[in-house]
Structure formats: C-alpha cells, structure tokens
Amino acid sequence: MTEDQLIKELGSEQKYEFGFVTEIESDQAPKGLNEDIIRLISSKKKEPAFMLEYRLKAYQHWLTLTEPDWAHVDYPPIDFQNIIYYSAPKSKPKLNSLDEVDPELLRTFEKLGIPLEEQKALAGVAVDAVVDSVSIKTTYKEKLAEKGVIFCSMSEALQDHPELVRKYLGTVVPYTDNYYAALNAAVFTDGSFVYIPKGVRCPMELSTYFRINEQNTGQFERTLIIAEEKSYVSYLEGCTAPIRDENQLHAAVVELIADEDAEIKYSTVQNWYPGDFKTGAGGIYNFVTKRGICKGRNAKISWTQVETGSAITWKYPSVILKGDNSRGEFFSVAVTNGMQQADTGTKMIHLGKNTTSLIISKGISAGHSNNSYRGLVRIGKGAENARNFSQCDSLLVGDQCGAHTFPYIEVGNSTAKVEHEATTSKIGEDQIFYCTQRGLDEETAVGLIVNGYAKEVLNQLPMEFAVEAQKLLSISLEGSVG
Amino acid sequence: MLSIKNLHASIDDKAILKGLNLEMKAGEVHAIMGPNGSGKSTLASVLAGKEDYEVTEGEVLYHGKDMLDMAPEERAGEGLFLAFQYPVEIPGVSMVNFMRASLNSIREYRKQEPLSAGQFLKLMREKKEIVNLDDKLLKRAVNEGFSGGEKKRNEIFQMAMLEPSLVLMDETDSGLDIDALRIVSDAVNQFRSKDNAFLVITHYQRLLEYIVPDFVHVLSEGKIVRSGGKELALELEEKGYDWLKEGVGA
Ligand SMILES: Nc1ncnc2c1ncn2[C@@H]1O[C@H](COP(=O)(O)OP(=O)(O)OP(=O)(O)O)[C@@H](O)[C@H]1O
Ligand SMILES: [Mg+2]
Numbered sequence: 001m002t003e004d005q006l007i008k009e010l011g012s013e014q015k016y017e018f019g020f021v022t023e024i025e026s027d028q029a030p031k032g033l034n035e036d037i038i039r040l041i042s043s044k045k046k047e048p049a050f051m052l053e054y055r056l057k058a059y060q061h062w063l064t065l066t067e068p069d070w071a072h073v074d075y076p077p078i079d080f081q082n083i084i085y086y087s088a089p090k091s092k093p094k095l096n097s098l099d100e101v102d103p104e105l106l107r108t109f110e111k112l113g114i115p116l117e118e119q120k121a122l123a124g125v126a127v128d129a130v131v132d133s134v135s136i137k138t139t140y141k142e143k144l145a146e147k148g149v150i151f152c153s154m155s156e157a158l159q160d161h162p163e164l165v166r167k168y169l170g171t172v173v174p175y176t177d178n179y180y181a182a183l184n185a186a187v188f189t190d191g192s193f194v195y196i197p198k199g200v201r202c203p204m205e206l207s208t209y210f211r212i213n214e215q216n217t218g219q220f221e222r223t224l225i226i227a228e229e230k231s232y233v234s235y236l237e238g239c240t241a242p243i244r245d246e247n248q249l250h251a252a253v254v255e256l257i258a259d260e261d262a263e264i265k266y267s268t269v270q271n272w273y274p275g276d277f278k279t280g281a282g283g284i285y286n287f288v289t290k291r292g293i294c295k296g297r298n299a300k301i302s303w304t305q306v307e308t309g310s311a312i313t314w315k316y317p318s319v320i321l322k323g324d325n326s327r328g329e330f331f332s333v334a335v336t337n338g339m340q341q342a343d344t345g346t347k348m349i350h351l352g353k354n355t356t357s358l359i360i361s362k363g364i365s366a367g368h369s370n371n372s373y374r375g376l377v378r379i380g381k382g383a384e385n386a387r388n389f390s391q392c393d394s395l396l397v398g399d400q401c402g403a404h405t406f407p408y409i410e411v412g413n414s415t416a417k418v419e420h421e422a423t424t425s426k427i428g429e430d431q432i433f434y435c436t437q438r439g440l441d442e443e444t445a446v447g448l449i450v451n452g453y454a455k456e457v458l459n460q461l462p463m464e465f466a467v468e469a470q471k472l473l474s475i476s477l478e479g480s481v482g
Numbered sequence: 483m484l485s486i487k488n489l490h491a492s493i494d495d496k497a498i499l500k501g502l503n504l505e506m507k508a509g510e511v512h513a514i515m516g517p518n519g520s521g522k523s524t525l526a527s528v529l530a531g532k533e534d535y536e537v538t539e540g541e542v543l544y545h546g547k548d549m550l551d552m553a554p555e556e557r558a559g560e561g562l563f564l565a566f567q568y569p570v571e572i573p574g575v576s577m578v579n580f581m582r583a584s585l586n587s588i589r590e591y592r593k594q595e596p597l598s599a600g601q602f603l604k605l606m607r608e609k610k611e612i613v614n615l616d617d618k619l620l621k622r623a624v625n626e627g628f629s630g631g632e633k634k635r636n637e638i639f640q641m642a643m644l645e646p647s648l649v650l651m652d653e654t655d656s657g658l659d660i661d662a663l664r665i666v667s668d669a670v671n672q673f674r675s676k677d678n679a680f681l682v683i684t685h686y687q688r689l690l691e692y693i694v695p696d697f698v699h700v701l702s703e704g705k706i707v708r709s710g711g712k713e714l715a716l717e718l719e720e721k722g723y724d725w726l727k728e729g730v731g732a
Contacts, residue, residue: 428570429533433533435572436531436555437531437563437566438640439558439559439584440555440584448580448583451574452623453573454574455573
C-alpha cells in the first residue's frame with residue numbers, strides 16, 4: 001500500500017445529519033389516484049402521447065391487482081388515495097449556475113453532506129439531483145455529450161429522445177410485472193435516463209441523489225439505463241430522507257439493458273428515514289423493482305447495494321442472463337436496526353450458455369429488526385454450463401432481532417453448477433471488549449466490526465461512496481448496544 | 483498508581499478472585515505467577531473492565547480514582563492497556579484503521595487534537611520499528627491470520643502506539659520465539675519509565691530475565707499467597723507451586 005492508499009483507507013471525517021425539511025414552495029396535485037391525476041401528470045410534463053397511453057394501460061392493469069403479501073414484512077395497509085402523486089418544486093429547473101438555485105435547496109444539499117460546490121470539484125462525478133419529482137440540476141452534461149452519452153432526467157428524455165424511451169421503457173420490467181411496477185408505470189414522475197452509445201466507456205461515474213421532500217409525496221422514480229455494444233457505465237444512486245410522521249411510499253422501477261460486451265455497474269446507498277427507533281413510526285416504505293438484462297454475449301451487470309434506511313425494504317435487484325457468456329453480480333449489505341424490516345435479495349435468471357452469476361449478501365440485524373435474504377437462482381433449459389455461487393451471511397447484534405435466509409434454486413439443465421453457502425454469526429463480546437480496551441466506545445466498536453464484516457461488498461463501491469457508506473453503517477447501528 | 487484492596491470477582495456466580503490486594507507505584511514492574519486457572523487473566527480482565535465479571539467486593543483505585551466505576555474505554559483513556567493473552571481477530575478491519583480509531587479516541591478522551599493521517603502514519607512507522615513488526619501485518623485485518631507470535635508482537639506494538647501509564651501483560655511471552663522474546667522485552671524496557679508501571683503475568687522465569695521485576699507475586703485460588711523480589715521467580719521455577727499450597731516455608 002502506498003501512502004496515498006493508506007490515507008484513502010483512513011478516509012475523511014464527515015458528519016451525517018438527517019431529519020430536516022426544506023421549505024420550498026411546491027406545485028402539487030391533489031391527493032388521490034385516478035385517470036385524471038395521471039392525465040395531469042402527463043400534461044404537466046408535456047409528455048408525448050404514447051407515454052400517456054402507456055400510463056393509462058398500466059393504471060387499468062393495476063386496478064385488477066392486489067397488494068402482495070408474501071414478503072417477510074409486516075405493515076398496515078397503504079391508503080393509495082391519501083398520497084399526492086405529483087409535486088414539483090416551484091423554483092424551477094434549467095439553471096446555469098449555482099447562484100440560480102434556491103438557497104434553501106442548497107442548504108439541504110449541504111446538510112446531506114453533498115454541497116454541489118464540492119460535488120462539482122469532485123472530478124469525475126456528474127450529479128443529477130432529484131428533489132421530489134423534478135430534476136433540478138444536472139452537471140457535466142456537456143462533457144458527456146461529447147462522447148454521445150445521454151444522462152438526463154426521464155422527463156427530459158421524454159422530450160428530447162422519445163424514440164429511445166419508447167423503444168426500451170417497460171421492456172425489462174413490464175407494467176404487468178408486479179403490483180408496484182404497475183403503479184410506478186402509471187404515476188412515475190421522474191428519474192434518470194442514461195444512454196451509452198456503442199463502444200463508449202462513460203468517462204465518469206454517473207450519480208444521482210434522490211430525496212423525498214414534500215410531505216405525503218409518494219415518490220415514483222423511473223430509471224432506464226441502456227448500454228450499447230462494448231460500452232461501459234458505472235451509475236450511483238444515493239438517498240437520504242427527512243424525518244416525517246406519516247409513512248412515505250417509495251416505489252421505484254429501474255431497468256438496465258446491457259448489449260453484447262457491455263457492462264453496467266449499478267450501486268445504491270440507501271438511507272431513507274427508518275422511522276422512530278422504538279415504534280417504527282414515520283419511516284419510508286421502500287418497494288422497488290430493479291432488473292437488468294444481459295441481452296448480448298459477454299454482457300455484464302453488477303448490482304451493489306448498501307441498504308441502511310427505510311422502515312420496510314422490499315427489493316430484489318435481478319439479472320436476466322440471456323446472452324451467452326454473460327455475467328450477473330449482486331453485492332449487498334443490508335442493515336436493520338430498531339423496528340426496521342428488510343426483505344431483500346436478488347434473482348439470477350440464467351438463460352444463455354456459460355452464463356455465470358455471483359451473489360454476496362451480508363445481512364446485519366440489530367435492535368428488534370427483521371432482516372431476510374430472499375434469492376432465486378434459476379437455470380433455464382438452454383443454459384448449458386451455467387454457474388452460480390451464492391454466499392449469504394447474517395450477523396446478529398443483540399438477541400432481539402431476526403435473520404432469515406430464503407434461497408430458491410431451480411435447475412433446468414443438468415450441466416449447471418449452483419453453490420450456496422450461508423452463515424449466521426453473532427457479533428463477538430470478545431471483539432467488542434478488545435476494541436473498548438483500546439479506547440473505542442461500544443457503538444464505535446460495533447460500527448467498526450460491522451464495517452469489517454461488510455468489507456467485501458463495500459469494496460465494490462467507488463472510493464468516495466465507500467467512505468460515505470462506512471459512516472452510514474456505523475450511524476445506522478447507533479443505539480443497538482448498551 | 484494502582485491500589486487494589488480486597489478484590490472479589492465472580493463470573494456466572496462462580497467466585498474467582500477472593501480478596502486480592504496489590505499496591506503498585508509508578509516506575510515499578512510487578513510479575514504475577516501462579517498455576518493455571520488461578521485467576522491471573524481474570525484479574526487482568528477485571529482491571530480492564532470486562533463486563534462478564536462481577537465485582538462483588540473491594541475497591542480499585544487508579545491514580546486515586548475509583549476505576550471500577552469506569553467503562554473499559556474510559557480506563558483506556560486514563561492510561562490502562564491490556565496486552566491480551568489471546569488477542570482476537572477482527573475480520574475486514576485493517577490494523578491501520580483500527581489503530582487510528584483507537585489512538586484518536588484515546589486522544590479525544592485526553593482532550594488532545596486528533597492526529598492527521600500523515601502524522602499518524604509517521605508515528606506508526608516509528609513504533610513498528612521498535613517491535614520489528616512486518617509492514618504487511620499492518621495492512622492486514624486486525625490479528626486475522628497472524629501467527630501466535632505475531633499477535634503478541636502486535637499487542638506490544640499497540641502499547642507503544644498508545645503510550646499507556648499502566649500496562650497489563652497477560653502471558654505475552656507464550657508463543658514468542660527466542661528472538662521475538664528479546665525484541666518484545668527490549669520494547670518494553672525502552673518504554674519503561676518512572677511514570678509508568680507494568681503488571682506482567684507469566685509462567686516463565688525466562689521473561690523476567692529480560693524484563694526484570696521489582697516484585698513477584700504468586701496468585702493461587704484467587705488470592706496473592708506470596709510476594710517477594712525477583713528471586714522468588716527462580717525459586718518457583720525450581721520448586722513449582724505445590725510447596726506454597728502446602729504452606730511449606732511460608
Ligand atoms: N466464563 C466463565 N465461566 C466459568 N468459569 C470461568 C469463566 N471464565 C473463566 N472461568 C474460570 O475462572 C478460573 C480462572 O481463569 P483465568 O483465565 O483467570 O486463569 P489463569 O490464571 O489466567 O489461567 P492460565 O494460566 O491458564 O491462563 C478458571 O478456573 C476458569 O475456568
Ligand atoms: Mg490466563
């Protein structure tokens with residue numbers, strides 16, 4: 001290790017704060033969901049006609065569905081008529097410099113520890129910040145444009161590249177996929193759109209900070225990433241949310257499409273408000289559908305997630321391995337504390353020959369929380385020589401929490417090799433004592449030990465985010481010992 | 483510096499320390515010897531504040547302060563260091579990170595500014611030389627996959643980093659080869675001063691040839707049954723412990 005690496009390893013000191021509300025005037029629709037609301041959203045966003053049609057079809061389909069209840073989570077029924085489906089900050093987009101940004105909003109970013117000024121300086125990171133439903137600020141756009149990379153909000157994409165959206169939207173996650181995917185298709189307001197042309201290596205990490213801001217605003221992002229042949233992109237999504245009394249629903253859909261020899265790396269640091277520590281009141285419901293398809297030969301999709309927030313997380317980033325020799329990866333750290341519940345994992349669907357997948361999941365449960373890994377590895381009939389390796393580890397902090405592992409394996413081809421390993425361990429008293437003897441308080445000790453435990457996954461994150469994620473892990477375990 | 487009076491401690495209602503008395507002054511080295519299971523490690527753990535043990539009677543004053551009231555990290559902040567008999571592994575946490583966190587929280591307790599990454603690395607380079615610790619070990623996870631001897635040397639390296647005023651060494655010599663024993667002893671001797679004190683738990687006279695004690699105590703069944711100068715260690719080496727139990731020559 002060089003000095004520089006050591007310094008990096010030691011990280012920087014930043015403090016995280018959350019639980020504040022930005023006061024920005026907003027333009028919002030009345031509560032409730034019906035066709036008129038959907039028409040309103042579509043017209044507010046000046047969408048092409050095909051989009052409205054699609055939304056309405058999705059809505060009709062959604063009406064025929066009932067909420068799923070198979071996940072290992074427990075929550076009161078959601079009143080979908082008590083949600084505001086459209087809310088846009090009034091101080092509007094299309095700004096050329098920071099001076100034009102609402103100062104309140106800038107302060108929000110500062111509290112989040114991501115002052116745009118600093119972000120700009122952080123060479124190589126383009127930021128598309130989404131507050132509530134409309135993208136406010138996109139940087140580095142021009143540099144990307146030189147390479148032909150499109151990185152913009154979904155609303156802009158619908159204006160500027162409707163043909164691309166039309167071609168790909170809903171092809172990986174159709175609105176018929178599940179209850180929340182149907183809802184999202186009907187009412188999504190914004191999200192990110194990324195297009196990497198053939199042969200292009202995206203010159204920087206693309207990063208979006210999502211943030212739920214307006215009270216009672218269910219946020220329904222829609223993200224679509226297309227990597228053409230031989231292209232590469234790394235995309236990062238990070239979120240924090242302010243403290244709220246009412247539960248907020250977050251039902252995003254993310255679709256990834258990787259063509260021949262293309263690679264998409266998608267990383268998430270999720271830190272939505274987990275709710276009151278003792279009662280769980282007020283936390284975010286995070287019901288997300290994330291799926292990628294390796295369409296061509298040798299394509300690769302890699303999901304990395306650090307999930308520390310939300311009252312309830314219900315999320316299975318998946319990869320459809322269609323192209324021969326394609327590869328899917330899933331690296332996950334999920335921490336639950338207090339009253340949090342998480343049911344998360346992945347699905348690897350092997351269709352092509354010689355496809356490989358790797359699953360590394362580290363679940364950490366503390367307090368009275370419940371943490372479940374649920375994963376499916378399916379080897380299709382034609383998936384000659386498919387390989388999967390899964391490692392699912394659970395770490396318990398204290399004895400009031402629960403950890404569960406539900407691996408589903410379906411093998412339709414006898415040449416396949418599927419390996420699954422699972423461990424459950426308790427954080428060692430001796431480890432904690434060793435740390436406290438060296439002057440660390442118990443909470444810091446637990447944070448440190450847990451970070452070590454999750455290192456394999458954290459190492460997958462780009463450096464700047466790894467440091468942030470480490471802090472998040474420690475913070476989210478506060479109050480779990482003593 | 484350290485004053486232990488009538489200390490009784492138990493674990494799971496099993497009494498292990500049964501009225502232990504010990505006075506240590508700054509600048510002194512005390513050796514503790516005694517048969518397996520007599521309570522030596524228990525004494526070290528109780529002094530360092532391990533939660534599993536319940537102190538049922540007695541008092542421990544450290545620099546005049548009631549130490550039993552303090553959390554382990556506060557005791558560390560006050561200058562207590564325990565070199566563990568069995569140092570634990572912390573997978574995934576690099577030594578560098580661990581030491582930095584440790585040193586800075588102790589500095590914080592002492593109301594000192596934290597060290598910058600640069601200052602810290604400089605200090606680490608200096609101290610690792612003292613115990614001849616391989617650079618590679620510092621980049622690995624805490625004690626993970628370290629050999630027995632490497633773990634012990636790593637404890638002394640950490641001692642050198644943290645500059646405690648009271649050092650408890652629990653069988654630091656076991657597992658060390660002859661050269662390592664000399665290196666570790668030299669490091670301890672180099673660090674010895676009129677301001678700090680050592681409590682050295684060992685089974686072997688050999689260590690005490692290098693780290694020469696001012697006092698030797700024999701712990702048996704949770705009590706100090708005999709105290710003397712360094713010659714007591716030689717006597718024990720020759721005769722074993724039985725003669726003490728039987729009260730011969732006591
Ligand atoms: N968790 C426990 N439950 C019950 N008894 C315990 C526990 N921990 C230690 N003991 C007992 O306490 C006694 C003292 O143990 P301790 O480790 O202090 O001995 P020691 O003098 O350090 O021995 P050694 O020379 O072998 O290191 C032993 O009999 C041991 O079995
Ligand atoms: Mg012992």
